[in-house]
Amino acid sequence: MNTDLYRVFYITAIEKNFSKAAKRLFITQPSVSHSIKQLENELGIQLFTRTSKGVLLTKEGEVLFDYLKQAFDLIDNAEQKIMEMKNLQRGSVTIGGSDSTCKHYLLPYVQSFQKLYPEIEIKLQHGSTPQILDKLEAGLIDIGIIHLPANQSNASITDFLSINSTFVVGKRFQHLTGEQLSLSDIQAYPIISFSEASSSRKFLNQLFLKQNLEIKPDIEIGSVELLIECAKIGMGIAFVTKELVLKELAEQQLFEVDIDEIIEKRKIGLATKKDTSLSLAADKFLSHLLA
Structure with a gap:
């Protein structure tokens, strides 16, 4: 499937004019005409009829347009969501730790992070250090707060705090x-x-x-x-x-x-899954913890 041809068709159907479509697509009018002709040949149908003011969709063209509109709307929505995540206007972070660790060491960071990025959802999961490492391995949490030392070959561990x-x-x-x-x-x-x-x-x-x-x-x-x-x-x-x-x-x-x-002194560490990229929100929260 040549998505470029479908995009040319989609924009042309919206503009109802080859020249306007060419401007919007930043290509020449002959390129628009050529792309439409190529798509028509591949599908074996006529998509447009020419008028004195431009072009109109054929019945077959209308069917194709209706389906493509759904597809391109989904793409636009996906791009919007990704942009929101990139700008930390959307996303979530799941952190695991013991009750006392979360209460006394984590919550102040959660509070300050939420002031900076109120749209990011923070989720907490309870567990001992071995349980937290198991949850990390299973992909149930993004970041684990654990007591060190901890033997875990599948986790990347960074020193966080020293305690007495x-x-x-x-x-x-x-x-x-x-x-x-x-x-x-x-x-x-x-x-x-x-x-x-x-x-x-x-x-x-x-x-x-x-x-x-x-x-x-x-x-x-x-x-x-x-x-x-x-x-x-x-x-x-x-x-x-x-x-x-x-x-x-x-x-x-x-x-x-x-x-x-x-x-x-004992140490508390931050664990993330080795060889796995954090989401933008989780990576920002990890940086917030280590700042």
């Missing part, structure tokens, strides 16, 4: 904050931690393994909010991300426990 981990207690165990404790000292008290599959728990396990100790939390929690509440009411010593309890520490609802072990 610490042990905290409520008023019941406030007396523990007056001295420096060892990890073995902490084992003598109830320990509150995230579940076994979480990145935070794995990090805690590694911290104790360095001292040849095994950690067995008495309370396993699925959300940071519940973990904080358990610590506040005195259920034990909680292992948390310090940045998530700054308010509670400042208000003395929680107290930091000093230990004789250096706790390395």
Whole structure:
């Protein structure tokens, strides 16, 4: 199918004049005549009848025009949508992360991005780091916010934030904050931690393994909010991300426990699917996160 011939026919049918069609198409009038004749020969029908003022469609030409109008309208609409996406007037971004990560680290970026590009739709999906990487591989999300390190050969990972981990207690165990404790000292008290599959728990396990100790939390929690509440009411010593309890520490609802072990900073990364191009909207949001 020669789409150029059909476009010449379509514009000529609208203008009802070869000269006007030639101007609109930025070609010569003989080129218009030649294209129409070529299309008529290929289809084996007459498309126009000449009049003193120009040309009129034949019955067969009217049928062809009706179908081409639908096709060219679809093309025009597609070009319009693409232009809107290019100008970030349309599009969507799907981001995956844990509830606490989204709440404390992602939402401020979402808010500032929406002020800049209010027409872009932001979608969020929940999951642990392994779940987020699975969703990324399946194409369900554009960007994943994950705890590092993460072994994933099909993802491109960029460092995003550094976070600090610490042990905290409520008023019941406030007396523990007056001295420096060892990890073995902490084992003598109830320990509150995230579940076994979480990145935070794995990090805690590694911290104790360095001292040849095994950690067995008495309370396993699925959300940071519940973990904080358990610590506040005195259920034990909680292992948390310090940045998530700054308010509670400042208000003395929680107290930091000093230990004789250096706790390395943890990193949060941004994951995208390797060898896959992001949409314009997703790429702009990723740049916004890294700015």
